[in-house]
Amino acid sequence: MTDPGKCVLCISDISKTYRTEKLSVPVLYDIDLKVNNGEFVSIMGPSGCGKSTLMNLIGCLDRPSGGSIVLNGNDISSLSDAKLAEIRNKYIGFVFQTFNLLPRVTAVENVEIPLVYSGVERKERRKKALEALDSMGVLKRADHKPNEISGGERQRVAIARAIVNSPSIILADEPTGNLDSKSGKEVMSIFDNLNRSGVTILMVTHDPGIASYGSRLIKLFDGRVVEDSEIKKQ
């Protein structure tokens, strides 16, 4: 089925249990998943089934309770916090439902942030950020603050930030959740183009129409993968 040589994300047998003081809440059980370079995976499932939890684990924002995650050849379950930060910076681009742009700085400065943390020099930083904004079609919004632009434009700025460091994988958790259908479609066509240019995308969505932009559909239910199928393009 999958070619291990092209495997960008290799999840074996991971589980996640949230532990609070007295309670322990098991959320994910024995997830096995391999994602190849260039795939566009849509993840669906009812609310509370653990989609965001899975994305956070893949995105190195949290650690699994068991099992291993190999991203681009790095076994991230055994890395230090600093190393995880570096992985997030270099290999992962996040796109959030609520955009998560810094409100007080301009679009181009928002896009520059990942480059700041990878130590790119200022002029180069600005150039790359402007290029990323240009490729998202929001170059003319470069000097606007997030509250001065529309939701669709904000999400495109956020995608520019996600791709500016040329990540191996884009993790999008309900990227169209806060957008009207027209803006949602625009964002999806951007994802489509990115995917065509070779970027691997993992996207969580509740909307089957949005999910159909992907090439593969994974359904989660109660913390387990219950369906993993190819999506036929019309």
Place this chain on the structure above:
Amino acid sequence: MNIIDSVLMAVRSIFANRLRSALTMLGVVIGIASVIILVAIGEAAKLYVVAQVKSWGIGPNVIQINPGKDQTDISAYANSKLRLSDAIEIREKCPSAMEVMPIIAGTGKVKYGKRDYTVRQIWGVTENYQKIFNHKLTGGRFFTKGEVDGRRKVCVLGKRVVKELFGNLDPVGEKVKILGKKFVVIGVFEEKGKMLTFDMDDVLAIPITSAMGLFDTKGIIEIDIAARDVELVPKMINEIRAVLDKKLSRDDYQITTQEGMMNMLNNIVGLLTSVIGGIAAISLVVGSIGIMNIMLVSVTERTKEIGIRKAVGAKKIDIFTQFLIESVVISFFGGLLGIVIGLAGTFLIMYVIKLEMVVVVWALTLAVSVSAFIGIASGVYPAMRAVNLDPIEALRYE
């Protein structure tokens, strides 16, 4: 992430919250400025006191004997066991002593015609008063040995006393009543000004023999003794002790050299300086609490920002330096501004109270290091809070 980026980021975020940052800075500004001003005033006061003491022309060869064990023993003045006979005996038996000048002091009402005035310091002294103190006359003469021995009722007035009783008239030759007894004014002291809060022109000198009767006392409060030479001071002290120890215990009298006198004055002023400086330093602590408070608010307010930064690759150390640098920048500029205002304030105050401006380098150095330290100390804890935020929860924060 490099340091220039960090500092620029801190400056931007400080400017994004202009008013709040300025108010936070104000705490440090006031603290640093007041430390600088108060220390400078203290140092100036020290120089001033030394200059004042020197203006009395008391040579390094002069020592003074006072009642009591040490300078803190104020009550000993009221029932001094020193007697005029002791002064006379010292004059006779101490070959190293050149001048011996005993003093009795009191205060009392002085009348001239219908006017009266209560003089702060009425001194009973001997004819050699002016050989010890540089206290010149502008008119008349000082009293003689004959007048001292003869218990004559003559007096020399300070400028303030003249002004109060005579206005612009020449008092020499006039009669005044001191505590009801008639005295003839024979001289007027030159103007001396104030020493600390003490008005050196609010004085009046009479022969010590008359003073003993007037105040009905035998207790001498001070004997000033000039040695023939500075080198002879230690020897003279031994000679004096040999005389006094026969009659008095060591708890009954004390000997102070000029050096000891200066040290004591410097200690008093120094102590005052550190006390006020210490109070000012408290305002620095308050200022630093202010910074910490604002930084904590800022961390909470920017929880989401911290989550976003972590998600796109900020390491713990990046978040830590971001917040630490912010508080250091606030307190550093607060410190700089504090120094500028402190120096300007010192200049202004010195100009108003007519003291010489002193730039106390150690206080400046201290102020700068303290403000840097405050920045770090009050930034570390909030920065740690930021570092330890869980990125997922931080991203969810609204």
